[in-house]
Amino acid sequence: MSETVDLPPSDAVLGLADVRVHTTRIVAEMRVIDMHTHLFAPQFDQLTRWGIDDLLTYHYLVAEAIRSGNVRPEQFQALPKASQADLVWQTLFVRNTPLSEATRGVITVLTALGLDPMRRDLREARDFFHAAQPAEHLAWVLARARVDQVVMTNDPFDARETPVWRQRLAIDARFRAALRLDTLLNDWEAARPALEEAGHAVGREVDDQAIIRARRFIDDWIVRMNPLYLAVSLPAEFAWPAENPRARLIRDVVLPACREHRLPFAMMIGVRRGVNPALRDAGDALGRADVTAIHHICREHPDNRFLVTMLSRENQHELCVAARKFSNLMPFGCWWFLNNPSIVSEITRERLELLGTTFIPQHSDARVLEQLLYKWAHARRDVADALAEQYTRVIDAGRPVTTREITRDARRLFVDNFRQWAPPDRATVPARPDAGVAANRADPR
Ligand code: RAT
Ligand code: ZN
Numbered sequence: 001m002s003e004t005v006d007l008p009p010s011d012a013v014l015g016l017a018d019v020r021v022h023t024t025r026i027v028a029e030m031r032v033i034d035m036h037t038h039l040f041a042p043q044f045d046q047l048t049r050w051g052i053d054d055l056l057t058y059h060y061l062v063a064e065a066i067r068s069g070n071v072r073p074e075q076f077q078a079l080p081k082a083s084q085a086d087l088v089w090q091t092l093f094v095r096n097t098p099l100s101e102a103t104r105g106v107i108t109v110l111t112a113l114g115l116d117p118m119r120r121d122l123r124e125a126r127d128f129f130h131a132a133q134p135a136e137h138l139a140w141v142l143a144r145a146r147v148d149q150v151v152m153t154n155d156p157f158d159a160r161e162t163p164v165w166r167q168r169l170a171i172d173a174r175f176r177a178a179l180r181l182d183t184l185l186n187d188w189e190a191a192r193p194a195l196e197e198a199g200h201a202v203g204r205e206v207d208d209q210a211i212i213r214a215r216r217f218i219d220d221w222i223v224r225m226n227p228l229y230l231a232v233s234l235p236a237e238f239a240w241p242a243e244n245p246r247a248r249l250i251r252d253v254v255l256p257a258c259r260e261h262r263l264p265f266a267m268m269i270g271v272r273r274g275v276n277p278a279l280r281d282a283g284d285a286l287g288r289a290d291v292t293a294i295h296h297i298c299r300e301h302p303d304n305r306f307l308v309t310m311l312s313r314e315n316q317h318e319l320c321v322a323a324r325k326f327s328n329l330m331p332f333g334c335w336w337f338l339n340n341p342s343i344v345s346e347i348t349r350e351r352l353e354l355l356g357t358t359f360i361p362q363h364s365d366a367r368v369l370e371q372l373l374y375k376w377a378h379a380r381r382d383v384a385d386a387l388a389e390q391y392t393r394v395i396d397a398g399r400p401v402t403t404r405e406i407t408r409d410a411r412r413l414f415v416d417n418f419r420q421w422a423p424p425d426r427a428t429v430p431a432r433p434d435a436g437v438a439a440n441r442a443d444p445r
Helices: 019-029 052-056 059-069 073-078 081-094 101-112 123-131 134-145 162-166 182-186 188-197 208-225 245-261 277-283 292-300 313-325 341-355 371-396 403-421
Strands: 032-034 147-151 230-235 265-272 306-310 329-331
Touching (some): 019 371, 032 403, 052 081, 052 101, 052 123, 059 073, 059 081, 059 101, 059 277, 147 371, 162 208, 208 245, 245 265, 306 313, 313 329, 313 341, 341 371, 371 403
Parallel strands (some): 230 265, 265 306, 306 329
16 A cells, blocks of 8 residues: 655646646645544444445434434434434435535535435435445545545443454554543543453542553553554643643653653544533534643643644634644644534635644544545545645745645645654554554554
């Protein structure tokens, strides 16, 4: 699998007349790393999601269908998955025009697969997926989306996932792990049973002993998963410095572990979980966070690298300014409710103007395989437009740009910035004798 992009055969000097078309083409052709998804390698059989029923029961669409169709959440959830998908299709695609980003995404997917998005039912789509061979389909989707590598979200507290890691299966090398620590950092009471089961029993308080045992737990999982980074999603109220269990765990467990294993820490800030619990997965919202927390944590920990994304539109400009001040801070993605063309365009322009190419423009957050087909196609268009506009301004100012430069810039944005922060082959990770080893890990011990 190639991880580099061929440079254009000639280094054409571009002017105002042709810079847009070349930028669009180069960004469309760039093979990318998708640095945050909820997809799983085929080895995690029970957790992989693909096909029309999974596409239509994506929680973004469920929220829209319940609202548009005036259905009660409990009624919707009581239906089997195929009936839920039928209801979403009828509500959002037949009785209404698919104008929202999540519905437009399904249209892009169906079109890419050669399916008719005007059908009044799902028979054609179901037949198509029924006939598909999973391995070939996966390869086709990755090739078509031009995604070279997918980073999963791997939860050491998820009982559906942990047995797979413990089996030491060879994990498909197109998928890499990210060790997600939401339960440990946001819900200590829920984390305790898993720590105990792993042989690191802890009490109700996050005391000195808990710190030592939580660190052992994390070390074990780093060895097992060989992740590219550690990650957590944080509420809008996240504050730093702070004296609370989460802050103690970040300061005394997560950040030292990241330093010693040479891994970045991804903070995804601004979520308000469960504002409408009846909607389950679809019931989360967002809030504006305090960016001074990022200033403080980056300043106090110059030897840690932070990947940061924020969920509130209102935080984006402050995050760019913070990144200008701290070179250990890498802003990434237009996350979740921000992943709409108007906001992606705005954020990307803001980032280019303030940061040049020193950010990661997008991740897909895909939960269903075929979503890669739309999330990347749509993102590429918006990022290419923003880039082209910047090139136009540079040309206006008196300096032409070349196709080679555009390729270099796009590769830095979509591949190199992430690779530099999360190299695929970290030198060594301290091995513990009782830890399983994923076959795609860098360190073969
Ligand atoms: O965008 C999403 O799918 C959300 O539900 C979340 O999973 C979010 O991306 C997260 O990683 O917490
Ligand atoms: Zn996510």
